[in-house]
Amino acid sequence: MDVKEIIFTKNNDKLIIDFLKQKVIYQDIIYIIEKDLLKKYLKNFMNITFNWQKEYINNTLIDGYSWEVLVLFNDDSFKKYKGHNLTPDNFEVLRRLNDNLLQGVR
Amino acid sequence: MDLLNIDFKSLIPTLVQAYTNVYGDEYQDLITEKINKAYFIEYNNYLSLNNYVFNLKKVMARKYVIRFLKMFNIDIPPFSDYYSLNENDIPAIKGIFNNALDAFLFLRNDIPLNAFKEGIVLDDNTIDLRLQLINYLKSDNKELTKEKFLEFMNSSEYANLVKKINECYQVYQSLLKEYQEWLKSLERIENYIKSENKRMNDILAQATDDYMEKIMHLLPEALKQKGENEVKNILFDETDISYDCDLDFFKSETLEKIRTLSVSKDSIEYILLNHYHYLLSLGIEIPEELLTINNLDDVNRYFAFLDREDIKKLIPSEENANYFSFLKGVLNKEASKKFYLNKPEVKKYMSQNKKVTEEEIIYLCELFENEEICVLYGSEDGKTIPILLYTIDNNSFGILSYTLLHEVGHIIDFSPYGSGFDYNDSPASSYNKAFRRYEKFNETLNDIFCIEALNYLQENGIFLIEPEDLVIKDLSNCNTSHLTKEILYPLITKYRALVIKAKVTNNKNELTNYIGEDNYENLVDCLNKIDDLTRKGLENRLNRGLNDEIVNEYYRALDDAKQIYANIDIYYNSKGIKK
Numbered sequence: 001m002d003v004k005e006i007i008f009t010k011n012n013d014k015l016i017i018d019f020l021k022q023k024v025i026y027q028d029i030i031y032i033i034e035k036d037l038l039k040k041y042l043k044n045f046m047n048i049t050f051n052w053q054k055e056y057i058n059n060t061l062i063d064g065y066s067w068e069v070l071v072l073f074n075d076d077s078f079k080k081y082k083g084h085n086l087t088p089d090n091f092e093v094l095r096r097l098n099d100n101l102l103q104g105v106r
Numbered sequence: 107m108d109l110l111n112i113d114f115k116s117l118i119p120t121l122v123q124a125y126t127n128v129y130g131d132e133y134q135d136l137i138t139e140k141i142n143k144a145y146f147i148e149y150n151n152y153l154s155l156n157n158y159v160f161n162l163k164k165v166m167a168r169k170y171v172i173r174f175l176k177m178f179n180i181d182i183p184p185f186s187d188y189y190s191l192n193e194n195d196i197p198a199i200k201g202i203f204n205n206a207l208d209a210f211l212f213l214r215n216d217i218p219l220n221a222f223k224e225g226i227v228l229d230d231n232t233i234d235l236r237l238q239l240i241n242y243l244k245s246d247n248k249e250l251t252k253e254k255f256l257e258f259m260n261s262s263e264y265a266n267l268v269k270k271i272n273e274c275y276q277v278y279q280s281l282l283k284e285y286q287e288w289l290k291s292l293e294r295i296e297n298y299i300k301s302e303n304k305r306m307n308d309i310l311a312q313a314t315d316d317y318m319e320k321i322m323h324l325l326p327e328a329l330k331q332k333g334e335n336e337v338k339n340i341l342f343d344e345t346d347i348s349y350d351c352d353l354d355f356f357k358s359e360t361l362e363k364i365r366t367l368s369v370s371k372d373s374i375e376y377i378l379l380n381h382y383h384y385l386l387s388l389g390i391e392i393p394e395e396l397l398t399i400n401n402l403d404d405v406n407r408y409f410a411f412l413d414r415e416d417i418k419k420l421i422p423s424e425e426n427a428n429y430f431s432f433l434k435g436v437l438n439k440e441a442s443k444k445f446y447l448n449k450p451e452v453k454k455y456m457s458q459n460k461k462v463t464e465e466e467i468i469y470l471c472e473l474f475e476n477e478e479i480c481v482l483y484g485s486e487d488g489k490t491i492p493i494l495l496y497t498i499d500n501n502s503f504g505i506l507s508y509t510l511l512h513e514v515g516h517i518i519d520f521s522p523y524g525s526g527f528d529y530n531d532s533p534a535s536s537y538n539k540a541f542r543r544y545e546k547f548n549e550t551l552n553d554i555f556c557i558e559a560l561n562y563l564q565e566n567g568i569f570l571i572e573p574e575d576l577v578i579k580d581l582s583n584c585n586t587s588h589l590t591k592e593i594l595y596p597l598i599t600k601y602r603a604l605v606i607k608a609k610v611t612n613n614k615n616e617l618t619n620y621i622g623e624d625n626y627e628n629l630v631d632c633l634n635k636i637d638d639l640t641r642k643g644l645e646n647r648l649n650r651g652l653n654d655e656i657v658n659e660y661y662r663a664l665d666d667a668k669q670i671y672a673n674i675d676i677y678y679n680s681k682g683i684k685k
Contacts, residue, residue: 012584013501027161040344046376047349057540062516062525063480063549065499066540084540085478089438092475093348096306099153 002074003042008098010067015098017041020074024105031105041101048094049081056083069094107571109158109498110298114146117570121514124559129518129606136610137518144517145484145493149451149474152302154500159292159299161503165576166288170281174274219278222271243267306445310346313441314338317347317434324426326419328388340387347438352384354434356427365405374399378408381421388420446471470495479509481516481525490522504578507570511559512585515552521612526552536631537638544614546637547630550586550594551609557581587640589660593633596671597621601678622677628670635663 008015016025019038024031049069058064064085071079081088107113118141126134220226221235233255240258241249244267250258258264318338322330329337341351354360355377363369364377378399382392396408411417422430446452447467452474456462473482477499484493494513502509519526528548535541560581563570569577582588598605601621608616618626636644639660647657 011499011501013499029164044345044349047345050350050373050376059534059540059542059545060530061478061480061482062528063513064478065476085476085480087476089435090348092442095153096348099156102157 003071004074005070005072006045007068007070007072008094009070011065015102017101024101026102031102033101033105037101037104041097044097045094048090048097049088052081052088054081056081056086056088058086059084061085067091109155109571110150110295112148112496112571114148114496117510118142120563120568120570121511124511124563125514125518125555127562128555128558129610130603133606133610140492140518140520141514143491144514144520145486145491146496147451147455147470147493148496149449150298150302151474151477151497151499152299152306154477154498154502155295156299156303157500158498158503159295162292162576163289167285169575170285174278174281219271219275222268222275239271240264240267243270302449305448307346309441309445310348313437314342314347317437320433321353321430324422324429326422328420340384347434347441350380351434352380352387353422353427353430355380355384356422356424357431358424358428361424364399364408367399367402367405371400381412385417385420390417390420442475443468443471446474449474479513481513481520483522492517492520504572504576505581505584506572507563507577508556508560508581508584510570512552512556515556515559519548519552519609519612524612526609526612527614535634535638537634538641541634541637543634544630546586546590547594547633548609550590550633550637551598551605553581553584553586554591554594554598555606555609557584583645587637587645589640589645590633590637593629593636593664593667596667597629597674600675620678620681621674625670625674625677629667629674632663632667632670636660639663 003019005019006017008017014026017033017038018025019042022033022035022038024033049071052069066082066084067087068080068082073079121141122134122138125137129137218235218239221232221239226232233252237250237252237255240255244250244263315338318334318341322334322337325337329340332340341353342349345351360377364374367374375397378392378397382397385392392411396404396411399405399408412421452467452471455470456467473480473495474497477497478495479497479499480495482493482495484491494517496510496513498506516525524530524532526548528542528544530542532543532545535543535546564574564577582591601617604617604620608614608618614626639656642656644656644660647654648660
């Protein structure tokens with residue numbers, strides 16, 4: 001299935017990757033992004049999230065963070081992963097991937 | 107303030123002053139004692155710091171842009187609105203800078219202003235850029251075309267415009283120089299980011315090499331013959347050991363997903379895609395008809411293909427694939443441990459706390475990896491003490507002082523059983539199992555008091571961590587929604603002293619004895635419901651004037667809240683207890 005959009009949220013921090021319009025929106029700034037970069041990003045994103053469960057929860061801490069990764073497909077179906085104070089083992093790999101994407105366009 | 111090394115100790119008197127002002131002088135000793143007992147750990151994440159620095163540059167660049175635009179008598183919104191400002195808001199910026207907001211930031215050369223630089227070759231691109239600016243500045247609003255441009259260059263209007271532009275260019279150059287000077291003040295933090303980034307990449311590269319070295323002899327002969335470097339390229343391309351490679355898609359757990367059709371169609375397609383990629387690197391193309399799996403017959407056909415002698419010898423056995431995946435997991439964990447244990451701030455913490463065990467440090471490192479900003483339970487001399495983990499996360503720009511004060515609010519309410527109204531052993535919220543039942547009630551109160559403390563400091567000209575011009579003033583939706591805060595304002599207005607006493611002493615009875623246990627529970631439930639609705643997009647719906655089920659539920663909750671407050675007043679008055 002073709003991915004239309006990926007929305008990555010951690011607390012109030014939101015990164016939107018729009019594959020149709022080939023743009024990345026982060027902190028009020030819109031970045032136009034090359035198709036090849038997006039293709040590479042998507043390949044790595046799929047790799048990272050392939051084994052993720054739908055939900056990761058740890059409610060034993062005072063405060064902490066919540067996160068969500070929403071993948072929207074062209075046929076309007078979606079996949080959602082979310083968590084509170086707990087993440088998949090390779091969550092930081094996704095952070096690095098997102099960071100690389102932003103570094104590539106900034 | 108040194109962002110890499112915040113001096114919490116020096117901030118303690120100010121923190122005490124702020125919360126004493128909010129809670130009352132009678133709590134000053136308690137607040138002082140609790141904050142002094144807490145242990146503060148600041149750690150850094152280079153990815154978030156990088157983002158913070160980017161924001162810092164962005165805001166500073168906008169300051170210079172505003173100063174510059176004054177040359178053109180253009181006023182753009184005051185500094186407090188910088189955060190929401192973008193180039194689409196101000197058409198003029200496009201005319202002058204092309205993309206003004208990053209003109210300073212990226213020191214771009216393709217801005218219209220630079221097209222007027224002395225001695226520049228007048229090529230098509232230069233003319234385009236000049237036209238952008240001329241068309242913006244021209245008084246008659248008639249668009250000048252490329253064809254007419256050369257002719258226009260001989261006019262006196264053009265000469266006048268160029269004179270003005272040249273003056274602006276001089277100012278631009280001097281502001282640019284100033285900005286570049288300011289950039290130097292970020293060198294230390296940028297060096298830290300660079301060195302941590304490099305350290306992470308080096309560790310992962312080394313771990314990937316270790317993995318390759320350990321698996322080479324177990325790989326199928328055809329792959330082995332290609333040599334370690336080529337195999338590494340096939341398996342990891344531009345990635346590293348932190349990613350799954352083709353071999354991982356041959357392990358039992360993954361093959362089982364196909365055999366049992368227990369995952370979605372696109373997940374199966376993804377596994378097959380990785381098999382396809384792997385076999386293609388060995389010169390074998392999986393027939394297209396095998397790459398669509400809808401039923402068990404398709405599954406059988408696919409596995410019959412993998413079982414073919416000529417294919418079987420090219421792919422790793424399940425046993426080996428399982429081992430490769432396990433090994434990768436171990437090496438990944440080791441790499442992560444190596445990175446976090448060698449962080450400068452962790453090394454410093456370990457050298458200051460000889461008693462801390464490696465296990466405890468590893469747990470801390472896991473929290474560091476997830477960028478937790480929270481209060482942990484620690485122990486000192488047999489007593490439970492709060493440990494505050496503090497970091498600049500991706501979301502921290504402009505709210506560093508708020509974040510610190512919020513956590514200090516929890517430290518003041520801290521007890522071995524929980525924080526304020528929030529008890530560790532309470533059940534999950536009936537609306538969202540990710541939260542404890544009293545968590546959001548306590549968080550919302552904590553935010554309200556935290557904002558009061560912050561306002562008090564700012565009104566007195568005290569800015570704890572970030573300077574005034576970086577601070578975000580509107581915190582009404584920070585951490586908790588203003589819609590949940592509004593639910594608690596009547597409680598705080600009427601029963602403030604009781605709320606504070608119950609919160610600070612971590613004893614809800616100090617409040618419920620006066621407002622009624624049932625009323626308290628109903629209020630908590632009402633707040634949890636509204637909190638849940640905000641997570642379902644309530645605010646956006648309200649802003650758009652929608653009138654759907656979520657909005658209606660919200661209005662019903664507001665009615666409930668009114669009734670709860672009426673019941674609270676009746677209960678309170680019937681008890682005849684003075685506030």
